[in-house]
Amino acid sequence: MTRGNIFVRRQSGIYIADWDEGARRCAVGRAGIGVKTREGDGLTPVGQWKLRWVLYRADRLRAPRSALPVSAIAPDDGWCDAPNDPAYNCPVKLPYDASAESLWREDSLYDVVLVVGYNDDPVIPGKGSAIFLHVAKEDFAPTEGCVAFARDDLLEALTQISADSYLTVEP
Numbered sequence: 001m002t003r004g005n006i007f008v009r010r011q012s013g014i015y016i017a018d019w020d021e022g023a024r025r026c027a028v029g030r031a032g033i034g035v036k037t038r039e040g041d042g043l044t045p046v047g048q049w050k051l052r053w054v055l056y057r058a059d060r061l062r063a064p065r066s067a068l069p070v071s072a073i074a075p076d077d078g079w080c081d082a083p084n085d086p087a088y089n090c091p092v093k094l095p096y097d098a099s100a101e102s103l104w105r106e107d108s109l110y111d112v113v114l115v116v117g118y119n120d121d122p123v124i125p126g127k128g129s130a131i132f133l134h135v136a137k138e139d140f141a142p143t144e145g146c147v148a149f150a151r152d153d154l155l156e157a158l159t160q161i162s163a164d165s166y167l168t169v170e171p
Helices: 151-160
Strands: 006-011 014-019 022-027 047-056 070-072 077-080 091-093 100-102 112-116 132-135 147-149 166-169
Touching: 014 147, 014 151, 022 151, 112 151, 132 151, 147 151
Parallel strands: 006 166, 047 070, 132 147
Antiparallel strands: 006 014, 014 022, 022 147, 047 112, 047 166, 077 091, 077 100, 112 132
16 A cells, blocks of 8 residues: 555445555445546545645634645635536635535534545536545445545544545545
8 A cells, every 4th residue: 555545445344444544434425436427426436536635624623734735614615516617626715606515514524624636637527526535424424425534534644645645446
């Protein structure tokens, strides 16, 4: 295993993420892991992507330690998920004219977010947006396509990654 990379796979009936500190439970999309072909399909995309930057709720925790750029989420931060919009799969300020997900959530799922370089270079309209590593629900319920970790595990993973790290999602 390459130092600082995160590997996600199914093992013994659950999904796990493995990095330098060992395997930890995680959640993936409600449709499992597969080849993502469209927005909203519930799949966690199979493949390998760069890890881009970290977002966090400064009103709920201190800035996470990471070799990646770290920024606080503001109440008007969002992520465009409208395939026909020029800002598709990019951060936006809310309110936004097209469909966009709020990054400032009432629950704790986006208290820490690691932006994954899925469908961002180049962006292909409709292929999927807002693929993140973020905090899991207590019961590790499925996501909309992201990979979700226990908060402490995600914070620990952030200390292990570098600017050259990748997320690898195995079929």
